[in-house]
Amino acid sequence: MMDKVYIIGKDSIPERISLSDSQEFRACFVALAGADAGMSLEIDIDGRDCLVDIAGVCLCTGEQKASVNVTVRHNCPGSRSYQQFLSIASGESRAYFDGLVYVAPGAGGTKAEQQSRSLLLDSRAFVEARPQLEIYADDVECSHGCTSGYLDEDELFYLRSRGIPEQQAKKFQMIAFLSPVLGRLDEELKQTIYDSLP
């Protein structure tokens, strides 16, 4: 479960966070469909044995724009950071993800993972993801992944073949896409996200 959930555009989100020895920061950032949303967050890991575990869900519809900008700096050795950002864009909306993981010289033993996945519902929707790693230390485990795609036709057919109407079947597919993050949220927020699906 996430310690803290921020609704982008509604809750005030810290712009900069600094962690000292053994501190943890776990949070989820949610952009609901409707209004333009943007966030920018810089996290400095200034101690050992710290954990950063952040996730995001971004739902964009119509002509909405959403941008997520995250920088995680490992300034000290021996800490971990995990990031997972999922976006769904429909209509003519635009979703941007800009993520940087920086590992400073001397920050050996760092583990960092950054994932960004996007689902496009319409051919005119647009996503741009720029995951970046800057590593200046040896002995680190860092990875990033970035994917974007459309709804899976076989999955959609399977659901429809059971009599589930197309629009509802697509919602199930969106839930499936978001499930790695949704599984870590409470029921009330999950429902809010379901209600906001394009």
Place this chain on the structure above:
Amino acid sequence: MNDILLEIKDLHARVEGKEILKGVNLTVRRGEVHSIMGPNGAGKSTLGAVLTGRPGYEVTEGSVTYQGQDLLALKPEERSWAGLFLSFQYPVEVPGVSITNFMKAAVNAHRKAAGKSELSAAEFLKLLKEKMAFVGMKGEFAKRELNVGFSGGEKKRNEIFQMAMLEPTLSILDETDSGLDVDALKIVAQGVNSLRNEDNSYLVITHYKRLLDYIVPDVVHVLKDGRIVRTGGRELVDIIEEKGYAGIE
């Protein structure tokens, strides 16, 4: 003579520009179990896909009439509401969607299409438990994510569970025996056999005799290179077993 449920006439279909079905004719009456046998690549699964409206399969000629209506004009969900069911050879995994939520959506969509009100939570749960017991599924099954982490046998049993929930009129079993050990095969066959009655019909697609030892067909068809080359009774299964498909023209 029983009512005709499904009538396929001179059906031609293409996948990715390649003609796979080259003039299939088939009539299924209520209460009958038909088996479609044939070698790999004969078009067996294509037939199941075309009948249920899978995208990417283009019908170029012929007609399919199901209970008097043009089946090919219906969307996949409308075919389901009309009583058609396909047990998938490779059921799809849908993480984050529980069996309960998936089945509730399916059952209620069927009820809506039939002009009935949605089931209450209690009514739905009762139905779910009854059908789970029918295929030997335990309580936690309903909470599991659809097909995620299911073994091959569990996936096929889940298909039969869905069939039991939706009570179709025409069920197409596409290679339901593939990847099953003999115990799982028996459970699946038992499920199908106890759902058989004089109103509903089955099209059992298979390579092998094995499944047909348990689900005994009334009519057997051999599909080769996109056409039904031979139709007979169950004795045809033994002839195929003896001579192979090469020996049947």
